[in-house]
Amino acid sequence: MxxxxxxxxxxxxxxxxxxxxxxxxxxxxxxxxxxxxxxxxxxxxxxxxxxxxxxxxxxxxxxxxxxxxxxxxxxxxxxxxxxxxxxxxxxxxxxxxxxxxxxxxxxxxxxxxxxxxxxxxxxxxxxxxxxxxxxxxxxxxYQWGVYYRKDIFDELGLSEPATWEEEKANCQKIIDAGKKCYTIGTKFLWTAGGWFDYLNMRTNGFDFHMDLLTGKEKWTSDKVRQTFANWRELIDMGAFIDNHQTYSWQEALPFMVKGDAAAYLMGNFAVAALRDGGLTDDQLDFYQFVEITPGVEKAEDAxxxxxxxxxxxxxxxxxxxxxxxxxxxxxxxxxxxxxxxxxxxxxxxxSVDQDKFLEQGFEMLSSNSPGGVAQFFDRDAPAEMAKVAMEGLQEFMVKPDNLDKILDRLDRAQERIYK
Amino acid sequence: MAQASVTETRQSSWWHRNQQQLTPWLFLAPGILFFLFYVIFPIFQSFNLSLYEWDGLGQAEFVGLYNYDELYYDDAFYTSLKNNVIWLLLYLLAIPAGLFIALFLNQTVTGIRLYKSLFFFPFVISQVVVGLVFTWFYDPTFGILNVLLGAVGLPPMNVLGDENWVTVGIIVAGLWPQTAYCMILYLTGLNAVDPEQIEAGRLDGAKGWRMLWYIIVPQLRPATFIAFVVTIIGALRSFDLISVMTNGGPFGASRVLSFYMFEVALSEYGFRMGYGAAIAVVLFLIMLAFIAYFLWSMYKEERAR
Missing domain, CATH: 3.40.190.10 (Periplasmic binding protein-like II)
Structure with missing residues (x-):
């Protein structure tokens, strides 16, 4: 047989x-x-x-x-x-x-x-x-990037920003209109990791970011502090929704759907959820995270x-x-x-499907990401380090004054984890 | 006939003489074996594991007391330990609360059974559902708590997002079912209260609080003891509520030892079995203190009889 x-x-x-x-x-x-x-x-x-x-x-x-x-x-x-x-x-x-x-x-x-x-x-x-x-x-x-409410941008006369100054200027106008710039839910921590990925890759470049996550650079270095200083500018403006530490990423969606927040730094999977929430493709759009330090090659999370x-x-x-x-x-x-x-x-x-977000994402990753493609904070760093660090990032977003304490803690954790 | 008696004496030799002593052990044997294998043996295994560094996959590396040394310097460990103490203290409120609800319900009114079941209801609901209900209740944007606070002119608060309030907020959620549990224990206890003693107390002029404290409560001692035991154990086991309501957050402020152990050793980002085992050993020692106390007081009571 x-x-x-x-x-x-x-x-x-x-x-x-x-x-x-x-x-x-x-x-x-x-x-x-x-x-x-x-x-x-x-x-x-x-x-x-x-x-x-x-x-x-x-x-x-x-x-x-x-x-x-x-x-x-x-x-x-x-x-x-x-x-x-x-x-x-x-x-x-x-x-x-x-x-x-x-x-x-x-x-x-x-x-x-x-x-x-x-x-x-x-x-x-x-x-x-x-x-x-x-x-x-x-x-x-899938790509990461800023998904935003096009109708709100149009209403306030804003256009897609390309530089850090434009990003902050846009945000100020959104805040003046009584809204928040970004929704985010950090209960499960990784969403804060996404923000740090982008801020650090744009401030210090892809190679530095990878060196930091693989333990070759210190968290207390001046370069990392610069990243946090940039982040703090947004936090001090009141750019993020309040009480984000209590929400999951899904629970943060209604703020954007209802128009209380104008944008969301997220992976492309958020699009389906936003569409389900009732937003049409005319109301939604996407832009690549802006340049921060001029001359630093853009790198993306995918x-x-x-x-x-x-x-x-x-x-x-x-x-x-x-x-x-x-x-x-x-x-x-x-x-x-x-x-x-x-x-x-x-x-x-x-071939990529006829979908404006997929097309833009494909375009961005294949031709506009010369610095490199990162996986994501908790996939590039060892699991243990990712956990400790993301907790620190969440704490920083709620209590930016604790930064020194947080960075010291991360340094200690780093010494233990990367032996 | 003679043949039968011969076999009888032969059979009765050892087994017959010791039957009385052996039978209980035979009946206990399966239980004891399972207890040894699933409870006692893992305890020693945890002790042993806490001396190793092991990711659960590769080779375990012997590191001596290194894990304990690290615990000593770990801020997160102290946060968890502190929260455990808060849990132990505040969770005990379930006992007096349960007692008063039981006293209130211990009367003969039409439909009292319905009221009793309604009060008992939260204990029937899964802890996960209790956690979810209270999460919505506390929600800073849509929750009813802030609506109520606003109605009496207080500023809104984010209970589960504030590192100083979060543990208290979770304990309040935990007290809801735990109070129901203590209540049912006391309701049963109240049935056994001797009416003659109450009568005698009344003749001697005891009323209200004095009646409660000197006549009723002493008679409820067995119920109080059980309520105490289950509440202490419940406080030390608090895991599901934390997992559902905050996932240990914000920034680790609501973790307790059991949750921290899970996070370190078994969760998505955890690969430190040895460190987790070290936390488990500490938790075990805390529990052991209580268990020893319970056993001792039970032993004392038996002797007094």
Whole structure:
């Protein structure tokens, strides 16, 4: 039976090769997939994508488990060591480092080296590389930037700013009109990390920012203090909504929807939520975070979500085929379009959907981000440092006078964490 | 007949002689085994783990008392410890509050059962729901608390966003179900109060507070003891409310030891199992002090009988 199966697979593979079809055709056996895409739209997209893969491989038994996105972050440690799936979602850069170092992710450099796929994914190769090897493939990423209420800007006679002075001048007019410039909810801390990413990358540049997050620069340095001084200008103006420490990022949305705040520094996923809140595309627009120190090359945050093969997986060949399928140009085009994930495809042969935010984001990341592309504060810094630092950032936003205390604390934490 | 008696003596030899002593142990055996394996053994495991530095994935590295040394210099640890003490003290308010509600409800009026169940209701609701309800209640922009404060001419406040108020705010939310729990304990206790003693007290001229303090409360001692135990344990276990209402924030001001331990070792950003275990050991020692006291006072009571 077994040999018969083997021969039939071989025959089928030959047939497939002869027909010039994709090599993914006709997989057999099992494929166990764990997903953290528990929000409605991503979940439906993933299920649709897996159904397509199933259709191409009718003899493959696919078992999909969707785990709540937050719970997944703690469960991954358990299931990678015991009872590993064949494919699991995760995040790029430093966020995957603990699992790579513990030998829990499979080295998939063979998918990258010298292959067409590797060439097409070149833009995210750096984020997937640790110790010179690649440990997974990306399936989506998205831009960060300032989403603002165009109707409010028009009403107050403002235009998209390009420099720090213009940004502050705009903000002053918004405040004079009795509104807040930016909404933000820092209860879960990472939103403050986004602000720091941009302020520090614009004040001191991408390389300095990365050195700081990887422990090569000190938090008490004058350069970091300059970043905080810039931030403080906004805080002292009253640019941010009050009581932001009590809100999650979703709870901060109504301020913008109701027009009490004019803009939101966020990832592109906020667009769907703002549209759901009742804002039309005429009311909403996007601009790249402004220049602060003239001459510093602009760099952007673009967090990348990824697929990995656990080292303990049982069906690694099937998993590799699945990874190739996910990252292929066609699949990348449709899963990232406005009807599905509403984000940017990672494959350079894919096309970006007709959506003004995706188009602007794609344009910005491909041609207007010469400094580099960062993942995000809590993905570039080690988890422990990110936690301590983001707590400090939140404290600074509420009590800017505590800055010295906060920076000393971060310095101490840094000495302990990066040994 | 003779054959039977021979077997009987053979069978009865050891088992029969010790049956009386063995049977309880046999019945207890499964319980004891599970208790040893799931409670006692992990305690020693935690002690051991607290001497290591381990990310939960790779190799554990022996570091001696380093984790404890670090605790000593950790501001966040002291914040958590301080909050634990505040929790222990303020949470005890549930006992007198429960007693007074129980006294108030301990009367025969039509529909009293309905009122009793309504008062008991918060204890039935999940802590997560209690947390959410109070979060909305405290919401600085839309919450009813600021509407009420405004109505009496007080300035608005952001309870959960202010590092000085946040712990108190969460405890108030926790007191709501805990008071209901103490109330039910006292209601049962009040059923057992001896009417003759009340009668005697009344003849001797006891009334109001004196009656309560000298006649009723002493008779409620068993209920008070249980209420005390569950409240102390509830205060030390306070985790879900903090997780739901503030997630430890703002900037870590509402953390308690159990929450800090979770954050350090098990949460999204936590990879420090050894450090988490060290916090767990400290928490265990605090609990041990209370447990020892409870056991001691129970032992004393048994002896007095």
């Amino acid at each position: 077994r040999s018969m199966l083997k021969t039939s697979v071989a025959a089928f593979a030959m047939l497939a090769a002869a027909m010039g079809a994709a090599s993914a055709d006709g997989l057999t056996g099992n494929l166990k997939i764990f997903l953290d895409t528990s929000n409605p739209a991503p979940r439906a997209t993933m299920e649709e994508m897996i159904a397509q893969f199933q259709e191409k491989n009718p003899d493959l038994t696919i078992e999909t488990t969707v785990i709540d996105r937050e719970a997944y972050k703690t469960q991954i440690r358990n299931f990678l060591t015991a009872n590993a799936p064949d494919v699991a979602t995760w995040y790029a850069a430093n966020r995957m480092r603990p699992y790579v170092e513990a030998g829990l992710f499979e080295d998939v450099s063979d998918l990258w080296d010298g292959t067409e796929l590797g060439e097409n994914l070149a833009s995210t190769k750096g984020a997937m590389t640790i110790d010179g090897k690649q440990w997974g493939v990306p399936y989506t990423y 967090p990348t979500d990824t697929f990995h093969i656990p080292a303990n997986a049982e069906n690694k060949e099937n998993a590799r085929e699945f990874l190739k399928f996910v990252a292929s140009a066609d699949v990348q085009t449709w899963i990232n379009d406005g009807k599905h994930l509403g984000q940017l495809p990672v494959n350079s042969k894919s």
